[in-house]
Amino acid sequence: APGNANNKGAVYVYSRAGTLWTQQAAVTAPGGAAGDNFGASVAQLGTFLVAGAPFANSNGGKAYEFGLVGGSYSLLNNLIATDNAQGDQFGTSLSVNSSRVAVGAPTGNSGIGLGYVFKFLGSSVVTIPCFSSDPNTCVPQEPSLTGVPYTVFVHVVSGDLPGTPSGTVDLNDSFGGTCTATLDASGNGHCTLTSNHFGMLTMLASYNGDASFAPSSGTQDHTITGNHLAFIPAPANVLQGEQVSGVVVQVLNGANQLITGDSTTQVTLSSTDTCDLLDVNTIATQTVSGGTTTFTGVGPKFYTVTTGGALVLTATSNNTIVTANSNFDVDPNGDIVFADGFEECRL
Numbered sequence: 275a276p277g278n279a280n281n282k283g284a285v286y287v288y289s290r291a292g293t294l295w296t297q298q299a300a301v302t303a304p305g306g307a308a309g310d311n312f313g314a315s316v317a318q319l320g321t322f323l324v325a326g327a328p329f330a331n332s333n334g335g336k337a338y339e340f341g342l343v344g345g346s347y348s349l350l351n352n353l354i355a356t357d358n359a360q361g362d363q364f365g366t367s368l369s370v371n372s373s374r375v376a377v378g379a380p381t382g383n384s385g386i387g388l389g390y391v392f393k394f395l396g397s398s399v400v401t402i403p404c405f406s407s408d409p410n411t412c413v414p415q416e417p418s419l420t421g422v423p424y425t426v427f428v429h430v431v432s433g434d435l436p437g438t439p440s441g442t443v444d445l446n447d448s449f450g451g452t453c454t455a456t457l458d459a460s461g462n463g464h465c466t467l468t469s470n471h472f473g474m475l476t477m478l479a480s481y482n483g484d485a486s487f488a489p490s491s492g493t494q495d496h497t498i499t500g501n502h503l504a505f506i507p508a509p510a511n512v513l514q515g516e517q518v519s520g521v522v523v524q525v526l527n528g529a530n531q532l533i534t535g536d537s538t539t540q541v542t543l544s545s546t547d548t549c550d551l552l553d554v555n556t557i558a559t560q561t562v563s564g565g566t567t568t569f570t571g572v573g574p575k576f577y578t579v580t581t582g583g584a585l586v587l588t589a590t591s592n593n594t595i596v597t598a599n600s601n602f603d604v605d606p607n608g609d610i611v612f613a614d615g616f617e618e619c620r621l
Contacts, residue, residue, distance in 0.1 A: 276311035276327075283312030285325045287347070301347045303327055303338055312338070315378075317370040321434055322394060323347055324375050326365025335364025337377050341397070353377060355390050362388070373435050373486070395488040396435030400443060400481040402494035403429050409466060419500035419528025420472055427464040428455050430481050430490075439487040444480045447471065447496075470527060470535065472501040472595070500528025502596035503541065503589045509600050512576045514607035518543065518557055521569040523589045523598065525562055533565040540592040543569050546585050557587075576604045 278284040283306065287299040303312040306327065315326035321342040330336040337353035353375065355364050362382035369376045373394040382388035404412035404427040418424040430439040443455045443463055449471035455463030469475065476493050483489035502525075509521045521543065525536045543557040557573030576585075583601030590597045 276314040278313070280308040281311055281329075282306050282308045283310055283314070283327060285313040285316055285323070287318075287323065299347050301325070301340060303330075303336075304349050306330065310336075315365060315368045317368050317375070319370040319373070319394070322350075322370065324353070324368055324370055326368050326377065328363040328366040330365075331358065332360045334358045334360050334362050335366065335379060337365040337368060337375070339375070339392075339394075351395075353390075353392050355379060355382075355388070364388075364390070373437075393486070394435060395483070396437070396486060397433030398430055398439045398481055398483070398487040398490040399433050400428060400430045400479050400490050400492040402477055402479050402492060403427055405477075405494075405496050409464070412464075417497035417499045418469065420470055420498050420533075421468060421527030421529035421531045422500065423466050423468045425464050425466050426453070426455070426477060426479075427462070428457075428479050428481075430457055430461045430463075430487075432487060433490075435486070437486055439481065439484060441484040442482050444482065446478045446480070447475050448478065449475060469498045470533060471498055472527075472533075473498060501533065502526055503591060503598040504530075505587070505589065505598055505600045509587050509602050511603045511605045513605050514577055514579055515575055515610045516607070517571050517575055518545070518573045518587070519570045521587065523562070523567055523569070525565040525591075525595060536565045537561070537563050539565075539595060541567055542590050542592075543572065544588045544590070545573065546588075577610075578604060579606050580604045 276283040285301040288295045289298045306312050310327040310330040312327035313325050314328050317324050323340040326337045328335040339351040340347040341350045362379040364379035366380050367378035375392045377390045379388045404414050406413050406425045407415045409425045412427045426445050428443045438461045440457055445453050447469050451467045451469045453465035453467050455465040457463040474497050477496050478493050480491045481489055504524050504526050506524050523541050525533045525539050527533055539562050542559040544555050558569055560567045580603045585602050587600050
């Protein structure tokens with residue numbers, strides 16, 4: 275209806291059920307003006323609608339491409355000839371087929387007339403079907419380990435036009451891990467990441483588009499685990515009458531590498547020698563710096579001599595990082611003359 279609203283123009287879309295036609299949508303040109311004659315020409319392909327406005331742009335003309343999204347038409351592209359001039363009346367006629375739009379400008383080229391061809395960019399859908407420890411096969415792995423490489427597989431398909439999207443997909447784990455997957459002839463691709471984030475992450479896959487398909491993106495949650503505490507080196511025995519000292523606890527990832535960026539995990543050191551009379555089990559709690567903390571001169575003084583790794587030091591965290599255990603003994607101290615051997619420890 276190019277004369278609608280003082281020749282601003284409009285396009286009406288109807289659907290048919292049996293012999294009954296029902297108006298489905300009324301489409302107007304975004305930013306259109308009176309006199310544009312939007313709707314002087316129309317064409318449709320699947321979910322795409324194209325309409326011409328030959329008197330827009332000072333009669334130079336213009337065409338609009340819309341896509342049907344959620345039951346309504348949304349503007350996808352403005353079609354304008356690269357050499358558009360006043361009076362060309364581009365958009366007087368148009369046709370859609372084979373994912374292309376042919377647009378006529380009958381008074382272009384000094385009245386000789388011109389025709390222009392545009393290619394549709396079909397929509398694309400990108401998914402992440404698999405996180406895998408095998409870089410060659412999409413065998414699901416959940417979770418992956420921190421510090422250990424894992425492969426992210428992606429798949430991109432057309433949303434509305436024939437053909438298979440090509441090009442690349444960028445992966446981002448939202449915690450600094452990125453890689454790029456190149457798609458094969460079937461729209462599949464993969465690349466390898468190493469994540470140092472511990473816990474749940476949301477992987478973002480961003481398809482970059484190609485000559486036929488528009489960019490798109492998709493997300494998939496993935497769990498990374500494997501962070502654990504470790505005594506490095508193993509704690510030395512405690513000398514009779516002394517406290518625990520020089521015990522180094524580190525936060526490691528799944529590849530047993532120090533997580534130098536961790537300065538928040540709290541580590542609690544405890545022992546199986548509970549000092550029954552004093553009800554002491556927890557020795558000390560400290561926060562790591564650069565993934566490491568050192569316990570020196572902490573807890574009770576141990577007096578009962580033990581052998582064969584009779585006692586156990588335990589390091590636990592304030593989060594879900596795996597606990598570390600290490601056996602130790604209390605060695606005799608010849609300088610102590612008053613120890614009776616019955617006393618476990620004293621503060």
